[in-house]
Amino acid sequence: MNLLAISVNHHTAPVSLREEVHLSSDEIKNYIDELKEKYFSEGFIVSTCNRTELYGIPKESNASYLALEKFLIDKNPKNNLTDEHFQKFFSCSALNHLFKVAAGIDSMLIGDNQILGQVKESFQLAQEKQFAGFLVNRVFDSAIRVGKRAKTETTISDGAITVSYAAVQLVEKIFSNLSKKSALVIGMGETGKIAAQHLHDKHIGNLSITNRTIEKSEKIATELDAQILPFERFKEYLADFDIIISATSSPNLILTKEEIKTMMKKRGNAATVLMDIALPRDIDPEVRNIDNVFYNDIDSLNIIVEHNMKKRKDEIPKVQTIIMEELINFFGWYNSLEIAPTIKSLRDYYEEIRLAEVEGYKNKFTKEDQEKLELVTKRIINKLLHHPTTELRKVAGQGINTTESAAKIALVRDLFGIDNQNNFKA
Amino acid sequence: MKNAVDVSNILLPLFYFASFAIYLYDFQKGERRLSNVKRLFLFLTLFFHIFYLIARTVAFNHPPITNVFEIFTMLAFSVSFSYFILELVTDIRGTGLFIIVLSLIFQTISSLFIVDLLEVKEVLRSNLLGVHVLHALLGYAGITISAVYGFLYLMLYKELKLNKFGLIFERLPNLEILEKLSFYSAIIGFVLLSVAIGIGVIWLPRAFPKFSYFDPKLVATFLVWLMYGIGITTKITGKLQGKKVVVFSIVGFGLAIFSTLVTNFLAKSFHAFY
Numbered sequence: 218m219n220l221l222a223i224s225v226n227h228h229t230a231p232v233s234l235r236e237e238v239h240l241s242s243d244e245i246k247n248y249i250d251e252l253k254e255k256y257f258s259e260g261f262i263v264s265t266c267n268r269t270e271l272y273g274i275p276k277e278s279n280a281s282y283l284a285l286e287k288f289l290i291d292k293n294p295k296n297n298l299t300d301e302h303f304q305k306f307f308s309c310s311a312l313n314h315l316f317k318v319a320a321g322i323d324s325m326l327i328g329d330n331q332i333l334g335q336v337k338e339s340f341q342l343a344q345e346k347q348f349a350g351f352l353v354n355r356v357f358d359s360a361i362r363v364g365k366r367a368k369t370e371t372t373i374s375d376g377a378i379t380v381s382y383a384a385v386q387l388v389e390k391i392f393s394n395l396s397k398k399s400a401l402v403i404g405m406g407e408t409g410k411i412a413a414q415h416l417h418d419k420h421i422g423n424l425s426i427t428n429r430t431i432e433k434s435e436k437i438a439t440e441l442d443a444q445i446l447p448f449e450r451f452k453e454y455l456a457d458f459d460i461i462i463s464a465t466s467s468p469n470l471i472l473t474k475e476e477i478k479t480m481m482k483k484r485g486n487a488a489t490v491l492m493d494i495a496l497p498r499d500i501d502p503e504v505r506n507i508d509n510v511f512y513n514d515i516d517s518l519n520i521i522v523e524h525n526m527k528k529r530k531d532e533i534p535k536v537q538t539i540i541m542e543e544l545i546n547f548f549g550w551y552n553s554l555e556i557a558p559t560i561k562s563l564r565d566y567y568e569e570i571r572l573a574e575v576e577g578y579k580n581k582f583t584k585e586d587q588e589k590l591e592l593v594t595k596r597i598i599n600k601l602l603h604h605p606t607t608e609l610r611k612v613a614g615q616g617i618n619t620t621e622s623a624a625k626i627a628l629v630r631d632l633f634g635i636d637n638q639n640n641f642k643a
Numbered sequence: 644m645k646n647a648v649d650v651s652n653i654l655l656p657l658f659y660f661a662s663f664a665i666y667l668y669d670f671q672k673g674e675r676r677l678s679n680v681k682r683l684f685l686f687l688t689l690f691f692h693i694f695y696l697i698a699r700t701v702a703f704n705h706p707p708i709t710n711v712f713e714i715f716t717m718l719a720f721s722v723s724f725s726y727f728i729l730e731l732v733t734d735i736r737g738t739g740l741f742i743i744v745l746s747l748i749f750q751t752i753s754s755l756f757i758v759d760l761l762e763v764k765e766v767l768r769s770n771l772l773g774v775h776v777l778h779a780l781l782g783y784a785g786i787t788i789s790a791v792y793g794f795l796y797l798m799l800y801k802e803l804k805l806n807k808f809g810l811i812f813e814r815l816p817n818l819e820i821l822e823k824l825s826f827y828s829a830i831i832g833f834v835l836l837s838v839a840i841g842i843g844v845i846w847l848p849r850a851f852p853k854f855s856y857f858d859p860k861l862v863a864t865f866l867v868w869l870m871y872g873i874g875i876t877t878k879i880t881g882k883l884q885g886k887k888v889v890v891f892s893i894v895g896f897g898l899a900i901f902s903t904l905v906t907n908f909l910a911k912s913f914h915a916f917y
Contacts, residue, residue, distance in 0.1 A: 390803065390812060393819040488818065488885050505804065509885050517806035524808055 218551050220356070221257075221275055222311035223285050223303050226268035227325045230302040237296035238289050240264040242342060248292070249346045256280040256288070259350030261343035261357075263318065265335045267325050270318075272311060274352055312356065312547060316540040319360040320367035321374060328373040328529040333364035359547045366539045373532040376525030381411040383521040384492040384513065385419060388460055391490055391511055399423040401458040402443075403451065404465035405433045408494055412462045417441040425458070427451040429465075452476060456483035462492040463499035471499040474507070481507060494518065556609050559626050562635040563605065567598045605629065644702040648759070651695040656754050658688040659719070659747040666740035670814050678736055685727055685743065692720045692750075703761055708776040711907065712757040717776070719749035721784035725831075729788070729824070737814045738824075741791050771846045779839035783899065785832025786871070790896030792825035793889035800886060818885075825889050826878060833871045840868060863902030870895050 225238055240248060245262045252260060252273060257280065260273025271285055282305045290298050306314050317323040319336045340357040343349040349357065367373050377383040392398055400421050402413040405428040416424055424443040428434040434445045446454060455461070455476070463471060472491075477500070481489065486509050493500040493514045505512040571594045579587050609629065629635070662685045669677040696716070699707045707713035723746040730736055795815055802811050803818070815821065855861075874891040877883040883891065 387803075390799070390817045391819065393817050393823075485881070486885065486887075511803050513806065520806060521808050 218308050218312075218352070218548070219274060220272065220308055220311045220352070221280060221282070221285070222270060222272045222306040222314060223282055223289075224268060224270040224306070224314065225289070225298065225302055226270070226304065226323070228323075229304055230298065232266075234296065234298055234302060235267065235269070237293050238264075238269045238298060239266065240269060242338075245339070245342050246346055249343065249348045251288070253346075253348055256285065257348070259343075259348055259353045261339050261349060261353060263336060263339040265332065268318070272315065272353075272356075274350070309544065309548070312359075312544060313540065315356070315360050316363040316543060319364035320536045320540060321364070322367075322533050322536050326378050327526065327533070328375070328378070330374050333361070333368070336360060336364065355547070355550065359543050363540055363543045366543075367536045370539060371532045371535045373529055373536050376521075376528055378522050378525050378529070379411075380494055380515055380518045380522060381408060381415055383518040383525075384412060384462060384494060385415045386521060387492070387511070387513055387518070388490050389419070391488055392459065396420045396422045398459040399425070399457055400460035400462065401425045401427065401446070401451065401455075403427050403461065403463040403471065403499065404467075404495065405437055406464060406466060409462070409464035410437055412464060412492070412494065413437065413441055413443065416460070416462075417443070421460075425454075455480040459488070460490045460492070462494065464494045465499050466495070467499060468497060470501050472501065472504075474501045474503045477501070477504045477507060477510060481510060492518075555626055559629060559635070560606055560609055563629065563633060564598075564602060566633055566635055567602060571595070571598050644698060645759075648695070648698045648702050651691070651698060652754050652757065655688075655692060655695055655716075656747065656751045658691055659723070659743065659750050662688045662723075663740060663743045663747050666743055670737060670740050671810065673814060681739065682727075682730065682736070685723065685739070689720070689724055689727060692716075692723075696720065703759060705760075706773045706776075708773065709760055710758050712753045714776075714780070715749045715753035716757065717780050718783065719746040719753065721780045722746045722749070722787055725781065725784045725788055725828075729828070733824070735816050735820065735824070737816060738792070738795060741795060742788055745787060745791070769846065771842060775839050775842040775846060778835050778842065782832045782834075782836030782839050785828050785830075785835060786867075786892075786896050786899055787832075789825045789828035789832060789892045792821050792828060793892040793896075796821040796825060796889040797886070797893075822885065822888055825892050826875075829871060829892050829895070830875055833868070833875055836864075836868055836871070840864060860906040863906050867895065867899045867902060870898060 225235060227235065240262065241264075245264060248262060249260075252262075252271070256275060257273030258276045260271065263270045263272070269289070271289070273280070282303070283300070286298075286300060286303050290296060304314070314323070315336075319333055321327065321329045321332050324332050340349060340353075340361075343353060377386040389395070395416070398421060400416050400423070402409050402416070402424070403426075405413075405426060409426075409428075413424060413426055424441060425446050426434050426438055426441075426443045427446040427448050429448050431445065431447070437443065438445045452472075455472075461472075465471060477491070488509045488511065491500055491504060491510060491512045493502075493512065496515060498514055500512065500514075502512065502514065504510050575590060575594055579590065582590055609625070662681070665677065665681040665684050669681050696707055699713070707717060723743055726739060726742040730739060796818060798811050799815050799818055799821065801807075802809065816824075870891075874883065874888070874895060877891075878888050
C-alpha cells in the first residue's frame with residue numbers, strides 16, 4: 218500500500234519551528250486543494266500545536282518526500298524548517314505512526330485526551346473536501362478504532378498529568394460531590410484560570426474568583442458562571458469555601474496560619490482543601506498541621522503528576538499490542554483486495570482455455586457425452602485451482618507481511634500471464 | 644449430615660481465604676476485569692456459609708449460637724454478608740479486602756476450635772433467643788464495618804496529610820464517602836443492636852427470673868449502645884464531623900470488643916452460657 222506521510226512534530230522540531238507550519242482549518246482546506254491537484258489522489262492533513270503531518274496516496278512519481286516538504290516549507294517563506302525536521306513514513310510505517318498518534322502515545326503528554334478528536338477533525342475536513350477516498354476512509358476507521366480501544370482497554374489516559382488537574386484530582390479524593398461544594402480561586406493568571414476552568418468542568422456547586430485587577434476577573438466570571446469577590450475583602454468570606462486555590466504572583470504570603478485557624482473555627486472544623494499553586498507560595502505551609510486542613514503546593518502536586526505519567530508510560534506496551542492487532546487487521550483486509558481479483562483472473566484464464574478446448578473438440582462427442590465433457594473439464598479445472606486458490610487466500614490472511622504477499626501475487630500473475638485489471642498498487 | 648458439617652467446616656476458611664486473595668489481588672493490580680469476578684466469589688462463599696449454618700442447625704438440632712466459636716462463625720457470616728449488601732447498594736468495591744479479612748479470621752478461629760454440642764441448655768433452644776442473637780450479631784457486624792471504614796478513613800487522611808499518593812490514595816474511595824460508609828454502618832449497627840437489646844429485655848425475665856439489671860453484660864452493652872447513640876445524635880446535629888466521627892466509631896468498636904471479652908470470659912454474668 219503506497220501511503221506516504223511526512224511529519225513535523227515535537228520530537229523533531231522546537232515549538233518556534235512547529236508554529237511556522239501550524240495550519241488552521243481554513244488553511245488545511247486550501248492546502249488540500251493543492252495537494253489534490255499536484256500530489257495525492259486521496260489523503261488528509263493533521264495539524265495540532267505539537268505536529269503537522271501530511272498523509273496521502275501518491276498520484277504519480279512526483280509525490281516524493283522532498284516535494285512534500287518543499288510544499289509545506291514554501292507556504293511560509295519565513296520559516297527555518299529543513300529536511301532534518303521532518304519524519305518520513307511509507308505504507309506500514311505510515312499507518313503505524315498514525316495509529317500511535319491517534320492512541321496518544323506519540324503525544325508530548327502520553328495518553329493525551331485531545332488528539333483523537335483532532336485526528337477525527339482532520340478526517341472530517343478531508344471528507345468535506347472529497348479528499349478521503351476508499352483507502353483513506355478505511356485508514357480513518359482503523360485509526361479511530363485504535364484510539365478508542367486504547368482509551369477503553371487500557372488506562373493510558375487515566376490520572377492527572379498537569380498540576381491544575383492534579384489539584385482537582387486531589388480535591389475529588391477528599392470530597393465526593395463537588396456540586397455541593399464551594400470554591401474560591403485567588404489570582405486569575407493562566408494557572409488560576411485553568412484551575413477555575415477545571416472546577417467549572419467538574420460542576421462545582423459555587424465558584425468564586427478574586428483578583429487584584431477586577432477587569433481580568435469579569436470576563437472569566439461570565440465564562441465560568443462565577444462570582445467575583447473584591448480582592449481587598451475576600452478574606453472576610455474564607456469560611457464560606459470548602460476549596461481554596463491560590464495562584465497569584467504575589468512575592469509574599471497572602472494567607473497566614475492564623476487566618477486559616479480562624480477560618481476553620483468559623484467552619485466548625487469542616488474539611489477544607491487549600492491548593493497553593495503559586496510560586497512563591499501564597500499560603501503559609503504550616504497550615505498543613507491544622508486538623509482537617511488539606512494543604513498542597515506545586516511540589517506535592519507534581520508528585521501526583523509524575524506518578525500518573527509513569528503509570529501511563531507503563532501502559533504503552535498494551536497500546537502497542539492494540540496497534541499491532543489493528544495493523545494486522547488492516548493489511549489483512551488490504552491484501553484481500555488484491556487476492557480476490559487475482560483469483561478471479563486466474564479462474565477466468567483457466568475457464569477461457571477450457572471453453573476453447575471444449576469448443577474445438579465437442580463435435581467429436583455425442584450430445585450426452587458433451588455434457589459429461591463439460592462436467593469433467595470443469596472438475597479438472599477446480600481440482601487444479603483448489604490448492605493455488607487456498608494458498609492465495611492464506612496469503613491474504615497473513616496481515617502485514619505485504620512484501621511476501623505481494624511477491625506471491627506477482628509470481629502467480631507472471632507464471633500464468635494474467636493481465637492485471639485491478640487499480641491497487643503494491 | 645454430620646459429615647457435611649465437618650467437611651464444610653474445613654472448606655469454609657478456604658473459601659474466605661480465596662475471596663480475600665481475589666480482593667487483595669484486585670486492590671493491588673486495579674484490573675477492571677476482576678471487578679465482577681471477586682463479587683461473584685464472595686457470593687459463592689456466602690452461599691456456602693449459609694449451607695453450613697443450616698447444616699449445623701439440622702445436625703445438632705439447634706441454631707449455631709450455643710458456644711463462643713459458633714458465635715464466631717455467625718459473626719464471620721454477618722460481617723461478610725453485611726459488606727456484600729453494602730457493596731451491592733453503593734457499588735464501592737475497593738474496600739472489601741479490609742472487611743473480608745475479619746470474616747476470614749473469625750471463621751478460621753471458629754473452624755479450629757468449634758465444639759459440636761448435641762446437648763445444650765434448654766434456655767439456648769428458645770426461638771426468641773435466636774432472634775435476639777441474630778440481631779445482636781448483625782448489630783455488631785455493623786459496628787465492626789463502621790470501625791473498619793473508620794480505619795480506612797484515618798489511613799487515607801494520613802496519606803493526604805503527608806502527601807503520599809500510593810495504593811491507599813489510588814484505590815480507596817474519597818474521605819467523604821468513607822465517613823458516610825462508617826456512619827451509615829454505625830447507624831444500622833445501632834438500630835439492630837437496639838432491637839437485640841429490646842428482645843433481650845423481653846426475653847430476659849422469662850429465661851432468668853433472678854437476673855439483675857446490674858449484670859456486667861447488661862451494663863457493658865448499655866454503655867456501648869449509649870455511646871453510639873450519643874455519637875450518632877451529635878453527628879446528625881452537626882456538632883461532630885470528619886475525623887472525629889470515625890475516631891468515635893473506632894473507640895466505640897474497641898469498647899464493644901473489650902466489654903464482650905470481659906463479660907464472656909472474666910466477669911460472672913448470666914450471659915456466659917458456655
